[in-house]
Amino acid sequence: MWWEEGLRFTCLGCGRCCRGEPGAIYFTPEEEAAMAAFLGVDAGEFRNRFVTGKWRAPSLKEKSGGECVFHDAVTNLCRIYPVRPLQCSLFPFWPVLLASPEAWDEAARSCPGMNGGEFHSAEEIALAMAACPFPDLL
Numbered sequence: 407m408w409w410e411e412g413l414r415f416t417c418l419g420c421g422r423c424c425r426g427e428p429g430a431i432y433f434t435p436e437e438e439a440a441m442a443a444f445l446g447v448d449a450g451e452f453r454n455r456f457v458t459g460k461w462r463a464p465s466l467k468e469k470s471g472g473e474c475v476f477h478d479a480v481t482n483l484c485r486i487y488p489v490r491p492l493q494c495s496l497f498p499f500w501p502v503l504l505a506s507p508e509a510w511d512e513a514a515r516s517c518p519g520m521n522g523g524e525f526h527s528a529e530e531i532a533l534a535m536a537a538c539p540f541p542d543l544l
């Protein structure tokens with residue numbers, strides 16, 4: 407693997423990954439139930455208000471311009487942070503971004519936390535890859 411010497415990343419909390427280009431945020435059934443419970447809505451209401459079928463699997467909706475439906479533009483914080491999907495917390499250690507240095511560096515052009523900050527060993531990265539619930543989608 408090209409990342410066998412490890413990679414550097416520390417989230418700077420800028421929120422760009424929540425606001426950037428349109429993209430899918432997938433979630434498991436357990437994550438969907440947790441998000442609905444956190445918001446105090448039932449599964450049907452959650453699906454109607456917050457889920458889109460425009461990607462390859464059910465995904466969180468986006469506002470115009472690609473901002474996640476749960477990104478708070480005032481505080482720049484995630485409104486469901488304690489129960490956010492694992493896809494969010496694994497970023498940028500997604501299979502698609504780890505597939506090549508080019509893919510990683512392309513993502514780093516939008517994320518100022520990549521290629522700097524905390525060192526993550528190959529073992530940590532492999533664990534994140536293994537934890538990805540959607541290895542064929544991300």
Ligand code: SF4
Pocket residue numbers: 416417418419420421422423424497498516517518519520
């Ligand atoms: S774009 Fe990068 S640095 Fe900014 S919030 Fe997202 S992960 Fe953190």
